Amino acid sequence: MTGQDKTIPVLEIRGLQTVFHDAQGAWPAINGLDLTLHKGEVLGLVGESGSGKSVAGFSVLGLIDPPGEITNGEVLFNGRDLRKLDEESLRQLRGASLSMIFQDPLTTLNPVLTIGEQMVEAIAEHTRGATPDLRRRCAEGLARVGITSPAERLDQYPHELSGGMRQRVVIAIAMLNRPDLIIADEPTTALDVTIQGQIIAEMQELQRESGAALIWITHDLGVVAELADRIAVMYAGDIVETGSTDDVLDRPRHPYTRGLLNSVPGDTAAGEPLRQIEGSAPPLSRRPAGCPFSPRCDRASDMCLDQPPPPEADANGRVWRCYHPLPEEEAA
Amino acid sequence: MMNALHADAGPTPPPVLEMRALEREFTRKPVLAERLLGLLGRQIDIPVLKAVRSVDLSVHEGEVLGLVGESGCGKSTLGRMLTGITSPSRGELDYNGKPVTELSGQALRDFTLDVQMIFQDPYASLNPRQKVGDILAEPLRVHRITRSETETRKRVDEALREVGLDVSYRDRYPHQFSGGQRQRIGIARALIVEPRFLVCDEPIAALDVSIQAQVINLFLDLRRRRNLTYLFISHDLSVVRHIADRVAIMYLGQIVELAPAARLFAEPAHPYTRTLLEQIPSVRNRKRKFHAVKGEIPSPLKPPSGCAFHPRCAFATDRCRAEAPLPRDLTETHRVSCHLFDNN
Ligand SMILES: Nc1ncnc2c1ncn2[C@@H]1O[C@H](COP(=O)(O)OP(=O)(O)OP(=O)(O)O)[C@@H](O)[C@H]1O
Ligand SMILES: Nc1ncnc2c1ncn2[C@@H]1O[C@H](COP(=O)(O)OP(=O)(O)OP(=O)(O)O)[C@@H](O)[C@H]1O
Ligand code: SF4
Ligand code: SF4
Ligand SMILES: [Mg+2]
Ligand SMILES: [Mg+2]
Numbered sequence: 001m002t003g004q005d006k007t008i009p010v011l012e013i014r015g016l017q018t019v020f021h022d023a024q025g026a027w028p029a030i031n032g033l034d035l036t037l038h039k040g041e042v043l044g045l046v047g048e049s050g051s052g053k054s055v056a057g058f059s060v061l062g063l064i065d066p067p068g069e070i071t072n073g074e075v076l077f078n079g080r081d082l083r084k085l086d087e088e089s090l091r092q093l094r095g096a097s098l099s100m101i102f103q104d105p106l107t108t109l110n111p112v113l114t115i116g117e118q119m120v121e122a123i124a125e126h127t128r129g130a131t132p133d134l135r136r137r138c139a140e141g142l143a144r145v146g147i148t149s150p151a152e153r154l155d156q157y158p159h160e161l162s163g164g165m166r167q168r169v170v171i172a173i174a175m176l177n178r179p180d181l182i183i184a185d186e187p188t189t190a191l192d193v194t195i196q197g198q199i200i201a202e203m204q205e206l207q208r209e210s211g212a213a214l215i216w217i218t219h220d221l222g223v224v225a226e227l228a229d230r231i232a233v234m235y236a237g238d239i240v241e242t243g244s245t246d247d248v249l250d251r252p253r254h255p256y257t258r259g260l261l262n263s264v265p266g267d268t269a270a271g272e273p274l275r276q277i278e279g280s281a282p283p284l285s286r287r288p289a290g291c292p293f294s295p296r297c298d299r300a301s302d303m304c305l306d307q308p309p310p311p312e313a314d315a316n317g318r319v320w321r322c323y324h325p326l327p328e329e330e331a332a
Numbered sequence: 333m334m335n336a337l338h339a340d341a342g343p344t345p346p347p348v349l350e351m352r353a354l355e356r357e358f359t360r361k362p363v364l365a366e367r368l369l370g371l372l373g374r375q376i377d378i379p380v381l382k383a384v385r386s387v388d389l390s391v392h393e394g395e396v397l398g399l400v401g402e403s404g405c406g407k408s409t410l411g412r413m414l415t416g417i418t419s420p421s422r423g424e425l426d427y428n429g430k431p432v433t434e435l436s437g438q439a440l441r442d443f444t445l446d447v448q449m450i451f452q453d454p455y456a457s458l459n460p461r462q463k464v465g466d467i468l469a470e471p472l473r474v475h476r477i478t479r480s481e482t483e484t485r486k487r488v489d490e491a492l493r494e495v496g497l498d499v500s501y502r503d504r505y506p507h508q509f510s511g512g513q514r515q516r517i518g519i520a521r522a523l524i525v526e527p528r529f530l531v532c533d534e535p536i537a538a539l540d541v542s543i544q545a546q547v548i549n550l551f552l553d554l555r556r557r558r559n560l561t562y563l564f565i566s567h568d569l570s571v572v573r574h575i576a577d578r579v580a581i582m583y584l585g586q587i588v589e590l591a592p593a594a595r596l597f598a599e600p601a602h603p604y605t606r607t608l609l610e611q612i613p614s615v616r617n618r619k620r621k622f623h624a625v626k627g628e629i630p631s632p633l634k635p636p637s638g639c640a641f642h643p644r645c646a647f648a649t650d651r652c653r654a655e656a657p658l659p660r661d662l663t664e665t666h667r668v669s670c671h672l673f674d675n676n
Contacts, residue, residue: 020508046540047540048540048542048543049510049511049512049513049516049539049540049543050509050510050512050513053510054510054511055510103511104453104455104511105453106453106455106456107455146403146629148629148630148631148633149631149633149634152379152631152633156360160358161404162403162404162408163403163408163452163453163533163534164403164404164567165403165404166453168403185511186511189534189537190403190452190534190537190567191403191567192400192401192402192403192567192608193567193569193608194402194607194608195402195403219512219539219540219541219544221541222570259542260540260541260542263541263542263544263545264541264570270573270574270575270593270594271552271574271575273545273549273552273553274544274545274548274549274574275545276542276543276545276546276549277542280496280497280498280543280546282498283498283500283501285500286498
């Protein structure tokens, strides 16, 4: 679609595990993650609130602070293991060839600096240029994400912008240095469809030009349906299903994926209760012994309570972790 | 209309909140050079940003009023004015028939507790140094709503459970939560004082569909049980269609269309509303081509002349460029501001 060769791996994650320590012990928030992302590819990472999507993103960038700890695994970025890099080389990569759009824009933006000061700083760290030139690039960056009067906006502080504008400023910053990989964590949650479309169009443009790969973390199945080449579904720190967008959305094999698809509003009459997956995800410290989804799964058997299901794959490269997957022909 | 509660809604219930010509502007303080020029008696030109421009709107008891509009059009500013966090630059706001500015004593206390807001940015609205249990207990203690610590604790646990969070999370700090968990803490905090009017500012944006369903079901249930009234700000039209009785469409600080939800989705009148409805993403509608927004998005710092939507409107005429349309009633409940409807 993008004319890029989607066979060169940009990112290969193998067995990545991150835990949070507390007085009672160490609890995995992501539990042996395996993922491969190719040049120019868009991977949609979806899953319930608290399933570990953001922690996965942080872990790739090595941004886990105590009491969190990355305990296992490899993160190969263009062939180099990020976990073996020292802090300085990692910092060089972040914001240049590897960038992350954080879920909470206010954690990225400094409240006492103007938008312009922060953006100029982000570029200046990786390129040389006179301040007026850099400011012009920043204003262009803002215009690309649909922010009007960009020159005036550069002189405002984060709290003077609307929620969606702050989110867009963060996106603009992430795109400034034309990275090879962008991890976008719920980048468009607070944005309306028109602006969302604009931003996605800009991202696709960036991909066409520089072959950037994209991990798009979201709960919005509508957006990934339109944007992603592949989808990975996360539950309680595990990727429970991956495959092509069409396979996963039209023919889900994992009961959790189907539950997610069923709760999308649209089929329920207005004002009526929406279908929700019964129960809620357990805290990290009370993860069930067998399949993590078993307490909420209507297909669970004794086997499911005993041992976590191993990954199984089909010829199309779809992988699922479930002892009793939905039959292949069943369409959503 | 399908919304069970209001299908045959007899006489309209009284407005809980009524806005008349409500406005809010922002300016910045003059910088040094500008102040010096001012001292010399020169005219200084500091940009004025009109975030909300002359809004007339009432919210009736027990209804869910959806507020939809592009990023930056003024939704949060309007919501913050309703809750008294931001004061209007001009215009009037009545709560239960009385101007909010004249409330005092018990009436003011009622207003501050009755009208709660779920903030768009949960991170900024939670004190990072307070444990979640204390964040939730604070209003109960401050306003002496609960009589004992045991009762407070019970209420806190209930509130956590209602939003699908484990009660053991009480002892954690806000940064130890995922984005969606934090948003639910914001929801629990707004609900814990049992408000009568809730301004929900993108309350479910960071939630996955299953938890979204849980929270929406909770909202609908609270309306049924306690006749709670909502201003529901959201960019997600499928959610608004599901939960709202009426929908107001906002564009560059003004309400351009207002109608019962079923009617708005079936027969949108304003060209902007029609554009919005065309673009609802869905699981079924796959691999749509994405486009940059057509026409320049106007800036509230330099609002276009005439109808604010004219630079992007396929139906714009010279008249639209010169003259701002006035609101017209298409039916008793359907109001639109657009010259296309001037003759009806
Ligand atoms: N600093 C921390 N200390 C303890 N637990 C944490 C910390 N940060 C995250 N967690 C826990 O790790 C789990 C995964 O969190 P994560 O933020 O990755 O979820 P998520 O999938 O991004 O969810 P959301 O969609 O709500 O943002 C959650 O249960 C969360 O409570
Ligand atoms: N404290 C402030 N100082 C200056 N300008 C402000 C302030 N608060 C809001 N504004 C401006 O008012 C306009 C409307 O902002 P508001 O937050 O109400 O938008 P919104 O409709 O909620 O958008 P979003 O969907 O992105 O949250 C924006 O142009 C914003 O920059
Ligand atoms: S392994 Fe068992 S419990 Fe887990 S999802 Fe499959 S059927 Fe359900
Ligand atoms: S008034 Fe004119 S420009 Fe404005 S929405 Fe109507 S037709 Fe379009
Ligand atoms: Mg997250
Ligand atoms: Mg807002």
